């Protein structure tokens with residue numbers, strides 16, 4: 001390198017470096033888009049956030065096909081999630097760095113991306129911040145544990161029962177309806193693992209983090225004002241009519 005070039009290089013300001021870094025980032029996105037166009041993305045390609053969203057946008061369009069093959073879609077999202085290193089993405093890193101345990105005994109969440117077709121959320125749990133059984137009506141969910149580990153139990157509706165009862169809580173009266181649910185998954189997911197639920201399989205789940213745990217969740221379609229998720233009281237102590245994997249559950253219908 002000549003003296004002149006070396007001098008010019010040394011003179012490059014911090015701002016100059018920042019601008020080059022930004023342009024390199026844009027260049028990387030462009031290169032990844034070009035690679036995608038040429039079909040060069042595979043399961044081992046490390047993506048950046050923009051490329052991840054671009055891929056996901058394309059995959060999520062499958063929900064408009066009739067019938068929607070949710071098994072195939074959720075597996076594609078799983079592979080996509082596995083090719084991302086989320087803590088290295090600037091927007092995710094920012095949320096992780098800003099983490100504060102604001103709600104005792106309840107998780108913290110951040111919306112990383114939201115559009116009608118899908119949303120991407122970051123969940124952060126302290127040990128034991130349990131999420132009881134709830135469903136995701138007409139949605140798929142693909143969750144990727146980024147750090148820590150959690151016990152997830154997934155259930156499908158087996159049948160509705162014709163039993164209802166009134167429950168009074170304070171000045172409110174609820175009508176509770178009974179149903180039977182089938183446990184389809186009961187596993188500990190650790191860093192790097194992915195769990196899947198579809199509209200018909202494993203749509204009800206509970207989550208128990210065993211230590212400080214972070215996960216990225218892709219919901220398809222996104223939650224909206226009409227989404228009416230149900231919470232279930234599940235009798236986990238006994239199997240329904242002594243049948244393995246079956247449990248009686250109850251939810252409020254009004």
Ligand SMILES: [Fe+2]
Pocket residue numbers: 134135136141205
């Ligand atoms: Fe959930």
